[in-house]
Each structure stands twice: as structure tokens, then as C-alpha cells.
Amino acid sequence: MRRFFPVLAAAFLIVSAGCAGRACYRVPDEAVGPDAVHVPGVVAFGQEDGRCGPAALASMLTWSGLDIRPSDLEAMTWDPDAGGSLQASLVAAARRHGRIAYEIHGIKRLEEELAAGFPVLVLLNQGLSWWPAYHYAVVASLDTKNGFVVLASGEPCLEQFPFSLFRRMWDRADNWGLLVIDPASGRLPASVSPDRWVEAVYGMERAQQHEAARAGYAEALKRWPEHPGALMGKANTLYALGKVCAAADTLAFAASVHPESAPILNNLAHVRLLMGNPSAALEAADRAVAIGGAHADAYRETRKKIRAALMEKESGGAD
Amino acid sequence: MRSGTCTKPLSVLMLIVFSFTVVFAPAVHASMLPTGTVLENDADEIRSRIHDMLGAEEVQSALGKRGISEFEARARVDALTESQLRALAGHMDSQPSGEGVGTVVGAFVFIFIVLLITDIVGLTDVFPFVVKQR
Numbered sequence: 246m247r248r249f250f251p252v253l254a255a256a257f258l259i260v261s262a263g264c265a266g267r268a269c270y271r272v273p274d275e276a277v278g279p280d281a282v283h284v285p286g287v288v289a290f291g292q293e294d295g296r297c298g299p300a301a302l303a304s305m306l307t308w309s310g311l312d313i314r315p316s317d318l319e320a321m322t323w324d325p326d327a328g329g330s331l332q333a334s335l336v337a338a339a340r341r342h343g344r345i346a347y348e349i350h351g352i353k354r355l356e357e358e359l360a361a362g363f364p365v366l367v368l369l370n371q372g373l374s375w376w377p378a379y380h381y382a383v384v385a386s387l388d389t390k391n392g393f394v395v396l397a398s399g400e401p402c403l404e405q406f407p408f409s410l411f412r413r414m415w416d417r418a419d420n421w422g423l424l425v426i427d428p429a430s431g432r433l434p435a436s437v438s439p440d441r442w443v444e445a446v447y448g449m450e451r452a453q454q455h456e457a458a459r460a461g462y463a464e465a466l467k468r469w470p471e472h473p474g475a476l477m478g479k480a481n482t483l484y485a486l487g488k489v490c491a492a493a494d495t496l497a498f499a500a501s502v503h504p505e506s507a508p509i510l511n512n513l514a515h516v517r518l519l520m521g522n523p524s525a526a527l528e529a530a531d532r533a534v535a536i537g538g539a540h541a542d543a544y545r546e547t548r549k550k551i552r553a554a555l556m557e558k559e560s561g562g563a564d
Numbered sequence: 565m566r567s568g569t570c571t572k573p574l575s576v577l578m579l580i581v582f583s584f585t586v587v588f589a590p591a592v593h594a595s596m597l598p599t600g601t602v603l604e605n606d607a608d609e610i611r612s613r614i615h616d617m618l619g620a621e622e623v624q625s626a627l628g629k630r631g632i633s634e635f636e637a638r639a640r641v642d643a644l645t646e647s648q649l650r651a652l653a654g655h656m657d658s659q660p661s662g663e664g665v666g667t668v669v670g671a672f673v674f675i676f677i678v679l680l681i682t683d684i685v686g687l688t689d690v691f692p693f694v695v696k697q698r
Contacts, residue, residue, distance in 0.1 A: 447599045
């Protein structure tokens with residue numbers, strides 16, 4: 246995986262984010278008509294000098310309840326050499342702030358998510374397909390009937406754009422959108438799918454946001470109580486937070502509903518060993534080894550470690 | 565053996581690119597496995613994602629330059645096994661882009677697909693899971 250970072254870096258050079266400035270027309274929340282799907286409370290930040298990525302992400306994070314400025318996000322998201330921000334770095338920055346970054350695609354999803362009360366960060370191409378000028382903005386409302394969108398688009402207030410123009414600019418940038426969600430808010434995207442939600446939460450876990458990830462997995466388990474990824478993730482975050490007993494309970498339940506999942510059994514073996522129960526640990530490890538699969542080496546290592554602990558215990562008992 | 569004379573330019577490029585990178589051999593430790601090990605990548609979904617990418621004009625022109633028709637490329641993707649697709653998805657998911665081809669991310673995936681295809685026809689050897697044509 247690591248060896249692809251240079252390719253990624255090469256891809257970075259393709260960013261030529263124009264982030265062009267325009268006149269600013271203030272659109273107060275109450276001015277949006279009854280036909281619009283409108284998300285109130287979206288704050289627009291004025292961008293400085295090509296920094297549309299940090300400005301758009303700051304709007305999203307502010308909406309999600311954080312007190313943050315575009316300048317706070319520059320180091321994480323803005324590359325001065327490229328003069329722009331990668332989509333991947335915006336996703337990563339949201340996760341590093343303990344927020345779920347959930348990607349969406351296409352106009353139908355955009356409408357659904359706005360209707361569900363989520364603003365959507367979008368990548369626009371203000372140029373041509375063969376001469377792109379990329380720009381990030383946040384969609385706060387959409388009125389297809391009257392043909393306009395309201396965006397936080399790099400000016401210190403919300404702006405109204407013709408829907409047809411927005412549609413073309415979004416199309417030229419592959420209709421990519423991003424939701425930024427506080428996992429403790431108890432809200433899920435309208436288009437939520439169990440696997441994609443859990444993947445998004447896992448991204449946050451990888452960003453070391455264990456408390457936020459725990460909340461995200463808990464939210465998943467409210468809806469899908471037996472989702473293997475959510476159970477494993479909950480256990481792993483509990484473990485990372487030092488709650489070994491709770492992790493063991495979760496893994497025991499996970500193993501009972503997914504007896505075929507070797508990674509779950511492997512981790513169950515570990516926590517059981519840690520809790521001083523090597524014989525129960527060995528039982529789980531044996532089952533993991535018997536199932537085998539992609540991580541068979543890891544399961545055998547686990548069993549080896551448990552056997553060593555058992556032998557130590559037995560020899561200790563014989564003395 | 566005439567060294568160098570039959571080296572393909574792309575291989576040289578990739579050699580240069582990858583020579584700056586560190587490949588970590590995953591050491592096997594007895595430890596907790598990460599959550600990602602139970603997240604299932606649906607092979608059919610991955611396959612259709614790759615097919616979507618192959619539909620893009622720039623991918624097709626890049627393949628055309630290498631003498632590979634779109635039909636041929638699609639046939640090869642269909643020939644990949646479930647586990648090969650998962651390995652492929654593992655690389656793709658090192659990019660957080662969950663669906664579709666983001667513009668910037670798309671460039672990365674594009675390079676990736678070109679590599680995959682050239683790997684299959686035996687020009688390069690970047691992906692160990694690809695069975696070479698003889």
C-alpha cells in the first residue's frame with residue numbers, strides 16, 4: 246500500500262485549484278423559498294488565495310459543531326506547491342477531527358442528503374473538462390423548481406448560483422460530494438448503507454479517534470446489531486480505550502453470531518488471554534486456526550503465544 | 565544478456581517511482597487484528613467499479629496507445645478471481661474515495677489501472693497477484 250504514495254503525490258500535481266473569487270451576494274436563511282431543500286445554519290468562510298479546500302471543510306466542521314477556522318485546517322489540507330487540496334486530504338482531515346466523512350455521488354443523493362438536513366461539500370470544475378479549474382464549495386440549499394443552488398463558495402456569505410451552471414460544474418468534477426457527521430449526533434445519512442457507514446467509521450478509527458469511532462460503531466449497532474465490522478470495530482475501539490472486559494463481551498457476542506469469522510475469534514482469544522483465561526483463549530484461537538484464511542499466520546502466532554502462556558502456567562503450578 | 569535494451573519505458577518510470585518508496589513487509593505479530601480484516605469488499609461491486617473506470621475516455625485512450633482494446637481489458641478484468649479483486653480493492657482503498665472516480669483520485673486510479681493492465685500483458689511486474697500471460 247505504501248508504495249502507492251508517490252503515485253498519489255503525482256496525482257496531486259493534477260490539482261490546479263483555481264478557487265476564483267467573485268462578488269458576494271448575501272443569502273439569508275429566511276430568503277430561501279418554500280420549494281428549496283434547505284439546510285439552515287451553514288456558515289460561509291471567505292477563502293484566502295486558492296484555499297477553497299480549508300474554507301469548505303471549515304464550513305462543514307463548524308456545522309457539525311466544532312469551533313474551527315479555515316486557517317486551522319491549512320496544514321492538514323492545503324498543499325502550497327500544488328495550490329490546492331486533495332479530496333483524500335479533506336476526508337482524512339474530517340476524520341482526524343473526530344467526524345465521519347461519508348462520500349456520496351450524484352444529484353439524487355445530493356438532494357436526499359440536503360432533505361435529510363446535511364450540507365454537502367462538493368468538488369466543482371469551474372473550467373473545462375480538458376482545462377480544469379477545481380473548486381470546493383458547500384451546498385446549503387437546492388431548488389430545482391426555481392433553478393438555483395445556495396453555496397458557501399469561498400466568500401464570507403452564502404451565494405446563490407443557477408442550478409444549471411452548478412450541475413455542469415459538478416458533472417465535470419464527477420459529481421463527488423462529502424458529508425461530515427458528528428458520530429455522537431445520532432444522525433445517519435439518508436443514503437446510508439451498513440457497510441459504507443462502518444467503513445467510514447473505521448477510517449476514523451484508523452485516524453486514532455477512538456472515542457468518536459466508538460460512538461460511530463454504536464450508532465451502526467443500533468440499526469444493524471449483528472454487523473460483523475461494527476462489532477469488531479466496537480471491540481477494537483473499546484480495547485484501544487483500555488476497556489478490555491467490555492471488548493471481551495462484545496467479541497464473545499460477535500463470535501456467537503459470526504462463528505465463521507476468524508479475525509473475531511483471534512481477537513477474542515487475545516482479550517481472553519489478557520484477562521487471565523488462557524484455556525478459553527486457546528479454544529477461540531484453535532477455532533480461528535481451523536478456519537484459516539487471509540490472516541492464517543496471525544492466528545497461528547496467537548495460538549503459539551497462548552500455548553506458551555499455558556505451559557508457563559502449568560509449569561508454575563507444578564512447582 | 566543485453567541488459568537494459570529491452571526495458572520498457574513504463575517499467576523504468578515505475579522503477580524510479582517505487583525506488584523512492586519503502587515497502588513494509590508485514591511482520592506477523594501475535595496481536596489484535598484491525599477492524600478492516602472483517603470488512604467485506606464485495607467482489608461484484610469492485611468489479612463493476614473497475615468496469616466503470618474502463619468506460620472513461622482517458623482510460624480507453626491510454627489502453628489504446630498500449631494496443632489493448634476496451635473489450636480485451638474488460639475481458640481481463642472479468643477473468644480476475646475474487647481474491648485478486650480483493651487484493652486490487654485493498655490497493656484502491658488505500659485511497660479513501662469510497663465510490664465513483666473522483667477527479668484527482670481518478671488520476672491515481674487511472675495510473676493504477678494502466679499498471680494492472682500492463683502487468684497482465686507482462687510489461688511490468690508491480691502486482692504479484694497477477695498471473696502473467698506467456
